[in-house]
Amino acid sequence: AQSVTQLGSHVSVSEGALVLLRCNYSSSVPPYLFWYVQYPNQGLQLLLKYTTGATLVKGINGFEAEFKKSETSFHLTKPSAHMSDAAEYFCAVSEDSGGYQKVTFGTGTKLQVIP
Amino acid sequence: EAGVAQSPRYKIIEKRQSVAFWCNPISGHATLYWYQQILGQGPKLLIQFQNNGVVDDSQLPKDRFSAERLKGVDSTLKIQPAKLEDSAVYLCASSFQARGNTEAFFGQGTRLTVV
Numbered sequence: 604a605q606s607v608t609q610l611g612s613h614v615s616v617s618e619g620a621l622v623l624l625r626c627n628y629s630s631s632v633p634p635y636l637f638w639y640v641q642y643p644n645q646g647l648q649l650l651l652k653y654t655t656g657a658t659l660v661k662g663i664n665g666f667e668a669e670f671k672k673s674e675t676s677f678h679l680t681k682p683s684a685h686m687s688d689a690a691e692y693f694c695a696v697s698e699d700s701g702g703y704q705k706v707t708f709g710t711g712t713k714l715q716v717i718p
Numbered sequence: 719e720a721g722v723a724q725s726p727r728y729k730i731i732e733k734r735q736s737v738a739f740w741c742n743p744i745s746g747h748a749t750l751y752w753y754q755q756i757l758g759q760g761p762k763l764l765i766q767f768q769n770n771g772v773v774d775d776s777q778l779p780k781d782r783f784s785a786e787r788l789k790g791v792d793s794t795l796k797i798q799p800a801k802l803e804d805s806a807v808y809l810c811a812s813s814f815q816a817r818g819n820t821e822a823f824f825g826q827g828t829r830l831t832v833v
Contacts, residue, residue, distance in 0.1 A: 612758070635819045646722070646809055646824030647761070654819035693760055699818040703773045704749065706822070708760035 605630045605696045609709035617717050622666075622681040624712045626694035629675065635697040636677040638668055641711075642690045650692070653677060664688070689716045720744065722825035724810050730831045736798035739828045743791070743812030750787055751822060752795050753809040761809055767793065768816055800832045 610625040628634055635654050639647040651662025658670040664687075668679045677694060694709040723742040731737050743750050748769050753761035764783065766774040769790040778785070782801070787793040797804055807829050811822040 607760075637821060639824075644826070644829075646811075646826045647822075648824070649821045652819070652821055697818040701773075703766065703768055703816040704813070704818045704820060705774070706751075706763065708762075710758075710760045 605634065605698055605705070605707050607694050607696050607707055607709035609692075609694050609712050611712055612710065613713050613715065615715040615717060616684045618686055619683050622679070622684045622688065622714065624679040624692050624694075624714065626668075626677045626679065626709060627675050628677060628694070628696040630696055630698060632698055636668075636670060637695040637697065637706075638662065638666070638677075638679050639693045639695060639708075640690050641693065647693060650679070684714075684716045686716050686718065689714055722810055722812055722823055724808075724825035724828055726828055727826065728829050728831075730833060731800055733802055733832050734799040736796065737800055737830065738797075739795045739808050739810075739830075741793045741795070741810030741825060743793070743810070744814075744823055747812035747814050747823070748790070749813045749816050749820075749822075750793050751809075751811040751813075752785055752793070753811065755807040755809055755827070757806070764795070764808075773816075797830075800830075802832050805830060805832045 606629045637652045638650040653670045661667045697706045750767040752764045767787040785795045807827040809827045811824045813820045813822045
């Protein structure tokens with residue numbers, strides 16, 4: 604069974620500082636990995652995804668994530684935090700299962716950006 | 719391209735009442751998901767449709783929850799009777815295909831409060 608662990612339900616960074624949100628996954632097959640962002644009272648929006656190929660993937664708003672198979676990790680980073688990055692971030696793992704997609708979300712990390 | 723539409727945005731009901739949520743996915747998207755997101759948690763899959771057939775409803779409390787997707791397009795999720803613990807945001811999402819590497823597009827959600 605697949606699972607996702609996001610370390611730290613709340614992360615605070617100063618504006619301009621590095622953002623690092625941690626995600627570890629468990630999957631019995633090569634996984635597809637996603638990061639979604641959720642702003643207050645909104646649905647989830649895709650930031651980036653890893654499917655195959657290059658292990659460093661770039662997404663919207665300056666975010667990127669690196670797939671590390673040996674560490675079963677897919678941590679999300681951004682070099683310089685902006686006030687508009689304050690939101691909740693969800694890591695998700697997906698597998699092809701019986702002809703359809705099976706997705707499991709982490710519990711989320713709420714990012715606070717301090718001016 | 720129009721996004722996933724959900725209604726209503728907010729709903730307050732008393733316990734033991736019934737409620738229904740509506741979702742219109744992105745045109746051409748074969749896969750439709752209903753998620754329950756309790757405050758402070760990640761989205762939990764309730765039911766997944768491929769066209770108008772159910773492919774996963776393993777976490778749907780079938781004694782009180784029901785869902786249908788008529789003609790493989792719009793979908794309705796119903797709760798009858800509601801319990802206090804059903805208070806959550808109900809998210810509808812759709813994706814173009816059932817492959818594991820496909821991202822989902824989310825609606826803004828319906829916030830349900832059961833009092």
